[in-house]
Amino acid sequence: MNIGQAAEASGVSAKMIRYYEQIGLIEPPARSHSGYRVYAEPNVHTLRFVRRARSLGFSVEETGSLLALWRDRSRASVDVKTLALKHVAELEEKAAALQAMAATLRHLASHCHGDQRPDCPILDKIGSSN
Amino acid sequence: MNIGQAAEASGVSAKMIRYYEQIGLIEPPARSHSGYRVYAEPNVHTLRFVRRARSLGFSVEETGSLLALWRDRSRASVDVKTLALKHVAELEEKAAALQAMAATLRHLASHCHGDQRPDCPILDKIGSSN
DNA sequence: CTACACCTTCCCATCATGGGAAGGTCAAGC
DNA sequence: GCTTGACCTTCCCATGATGGGAAGGTGTAG
Numbered sequence: 001m002n003i004g005q006a007a008e009a010s011g012v013s014a015k016m017i018r019y020y021e022q023i024g025l026i027e028p029p030a031r032s033h034s035g036y037r038v039y040a041e042p043n044v045h046t047l048r049f050v051r052r053a054r055s056l057g058f059s060v061e062e063t064g065s066l067l068a069l070w071r072d073r074s075r076a077s078v079d080v081k082t083l084a085l086k087h088v089a090e091l092e093e094k095a096a097a098l099q100a101m102a103a104t105l106r107h108l109a110s111h112c113h114g115d116q117r118p119d120c121p122i123l124d125k126i127g128s129s130n
Numbered sequence: 131m132n133i134g135q136a137a138e139a140s141g142v143s144a145k146m147i148r149y150y151e152q153i154g155l156i157e158p159p160a161r162s163h164s165g166y167r168v169y170a171e172p173n174v175h176t177l178r179f180v181r182r183a184r185s186l187g188f189s190v191e192e193t194g195s196l197l198a199l200w201r202d203r204s205r206a207s208v209d210v211k212t213l214a215l216k217h218v219a220e221l222e223e224k225a226a227a228l229q230a231m232a233a234t235l236r237h238l239a240s241h242c243h244g245d246q247r248p249d250c251p252i253l254d255k256i257g258s259s260n
Numbered sequence: 261c262t263a264c265a266c267c268t269t270c271c272c273a274t275c276a277t278g279g280g281a282a283g284g285t286c287a288a289g290c
Numbered sequence: 291g292c293t294t295g296a297c298c299t300t301c302c303c304a305t306g307a308t309g310g311g312a313a314g315g316t317g318t319a320g
Contacts, residue, residue, distance in 0.1 A: 102225065
């Protein structure tokens with residue numbers, strides 16, 4: 001399987017596969033006689049793992065830790081759970097921050113006429129010196 | 131006022147002030163005879179506006195649009211409100227995405243013993259081929 | 261044998277921010 | 291007047307994750 005098929009099969013773009021290899025997240029695959037990267041099913045499986053971890057918001061570095069735990073058959077589940085819950089806390093913190101911004105702005109907008117007149121509490125507030 | 135004082139007074143770092151100037155978000159300030167940037171109160175006011183817009187999650191580019199509206203005394207408040215509500219929607223979308231990740235992961239973690247045994251539904255699920 | 265789809269590496273761009281080097285400036289204290 | 295230390299200048303580099311694209315090699319179908 002060439003990189004294009006591996007990308008297709010894993011949902012990770014070819015660009016990203018090369019990048020993950022370059023930074024050491026994944027193992028360099030075999031190469032064909034002409035230098036093409038050659039992937040087998042286990043590689044694709046790993047790539048899918050990476051894609052799922054990324055889609056759960058883990059950074060590439062965190063994904064590397066998860067991958068190490070995944071490959072270590074003797075890991076303690078508490079280590080995984082700890083990592084996961086720490087990440088959950090970070091995600092929720094970021095979500096809360098975004099929602100606070102949204103709430104503030106929505107509140108400001110609710111006081112704005114939204115017509116042709118120039119008066120606008122949104123700009124007034126952002127520009128106020130308080 | 132030199133850049134350090136302007137940074138102090140506005141809450142925008144000196145590095146960022148120079149950057150905002152470089153990309154054209156803010157006007158280049160006056161310069162002293164020796165080339166130091168010299169800021170007056172209106173400049174600081176603008177910097178505070180920028181800081182507040184950024185803290186509400188507006189990108190630098192969006193902040194530029196807000197700044198233009200802010201300076202345009204004849205703007206229509208509907209334009210501001212439209213921009214603001216569009217941004218609110220984006221913020222809420224991002225927040226929801228993060229919360230969905232957190233919820234998924236929290237759910238997986240709730241099924242993980244979190245002890246010394248290696249069995250871990252979190253890794254199982256991330257690594258599953260479904 | 262040609263055409264086309266694929267592969268390779270390499271460089272660049274994004275977005276917002278910080279770090280740091282090399283060198284100039286200014287004010288305070290001796 | 292001279293030194294010292296805190297400031298300022300510009301310039302380059304790094305981050306994190308991703309994509310774009312160029313230049314050139316490969317593989318296969320017709």
